[in-house]
Amino acid sequence: MLGTILYGAHDVRVEERAVPVILKPTDAILRVSAACVCGSDLWPYRGVSPVEKPMPFGHEYCGIVEEVGSAVASVRPGQFVIGSFFASDNTCPNCLAGFQSSCRNREAVAGAQAGMLRVPLADGTLVATPEIPPEDLVPSLLTLSDVMGTGWFAADAAEAGPGKTVAVVGDGAVGLLAVLSARLMGAERIIAMSRHPSRQKLAREFGATDIVTERGKEGVDRILDLTGGIGADSALECVGTRESMMQAIRSTRPGGRMSYVGVPYGVMLEVQELFFTHVSMLGGPAPVRRYLPALIDLVWNRKIDPGKVFDLTLPLSQAAEGYRAMDERRAIKTLLRT
């Protein structure tokens, strides 16, 4: 089968790879319906995080169960399923606390940009849709594997909710879906920080009430202007740089909450500044598994259309162009047809 492999900075190749097989009784093998390129993939793609050996790429997936191991009870061949980028047993104390991406037995899923994929801990990881979905729902269902679940976690961790003023830092796919999530949670005012017209437009479609184009100190000042000098109740950091972290923290009112879901690399924070902000912080890899049933329901019933973040669809064979387009910010998010 064909699959992508990252060889080094800016070097993604589509090559023939071995078809995965059941390795443990808890595994499942999926025929991948669609995969995509994640913003977090851009760290190794850009050489910011090292690539020590050729790496099968992709961790967002949905597809049809082809085969299950002997211990798998909750999904069966022929079902359409979605899972998280971290496989989880969904029974350990961390899973039961709702933090499946900190499962004590978690395993990273890798190599999803391919025709077939092995998913460990299938019972704790995969959630089936009611039936095989119509083709037009596949992109939105695919987002639930990571990017929509991550936007939802950003809104949940920062307690976006009825009556709240929410600032979203970052206009990538996660930031845009964080806007959608905050709207679904009932936030009153949602300020999207974006300077790209096409992304601003999608942010508005998803529920943003205000757009702030400024960054840095000017961006913080604009948020303060919009909130009577106090700051937002919730700030959702969806990038992963020091600039975006500080932007979010400084945009939050004392007693407010800031979430950070962009994978951070080499970011250091000065604690005394945090201390005097009185801002709560919670971040981390989204516990996608916690949200899958509710989000599948919303997509299935066509209440939300998070698949709109895919503005570039390519066959798997053109994955390298999919990466380039996202790296150069020509595309918000690339869907790969397998």
Added chain:
Amino acid sequence: MLGTILYGAHDVRVEERAVPVILKPTDAILRVSAACVCGSDLWPYRGVSPVEKPMPFGHEYCGIVEEVGSAVASVRPGQFVIGSFFASDNTCPNCLAGFQSSCRNREAVAGAQAGMLRVPLADGTLVATPEIPPEDLVPSLLTLSDVMGTGWFAADAAEAGPGKTVAVVGDGAVGLLAVLSARLMGAERIIAMSRHPSRQKLAREFGATDIVTERGKEGVDRILDLTGGIGADSALECVGTRESMMQAIRSTRPGGRMSYVGVPYGVMLEVQELFFTHVSMLGGPAPVRRYLPALIDLVWNRKIDPGKVFDLTLPLSQAAEGYRAMDERRAIKTLLRT
């Protein structure tokens, strides 16, 4: 009148100072009943934070109202009152959100180690006791001005509560009172991290169920041992160093909460490590004013005796020895009789 002045590192002097007067209609002048030495005073005392000019010292206080400005309505001369180290208007949005120590009009109170003290924003800052307290209640009432309020905030911010397992990092007065606060909030298990027998004893009196003497990685491993490998639900950081911050963060379970109330100096944190812990963080100067009415009630009705943290009582004239004793950890906390 006599009052303490910090001249530089390890140089506290008791000198004749001008009696404070009403400067604004919102001020009150107190006759100080008792003052004390704060752990945060040790930063400038040790030269860690610079002393640019001689600084009237002390910010924890209680006493009798001597005089009030023309705009003061909620307290009157003759009342015994307690206030926070940050004066607050208690009406701005940050105050109404319960974060009076981030009041938009806050003013630091300084020079409390003296016979008389000016307190700005008296209406929003001072809370009176039902009557003039008996002498034996004064030390406990004094703690409410900062150290007990800070321990309470540590427990509140980390959501210590019924059924919770709470780890307290730091066995200074704040840490010990954080133990007491967690007990009052109904925590099931309270692990005090302390290697000093006299402090361990007081921690047990205040409600600690377990003592961990190890620090660093060994300390974290002990907390994990005590919690089935998962970590504490809440970790309360009551020191302000990088070591104690990391101790607290690494001792908390994914989805748990860590509070930090020790004023941090020069502490940097690596965000990627925080990210993968899934630990919520909230810290800052305690919003003492929020807690004063409830805590005064608990002390007044002799439900709690936080004044036990004072293991050294000296006349104001011997303030320098009070600082030395705390600096050398010979005393947990020094009360100064004015």
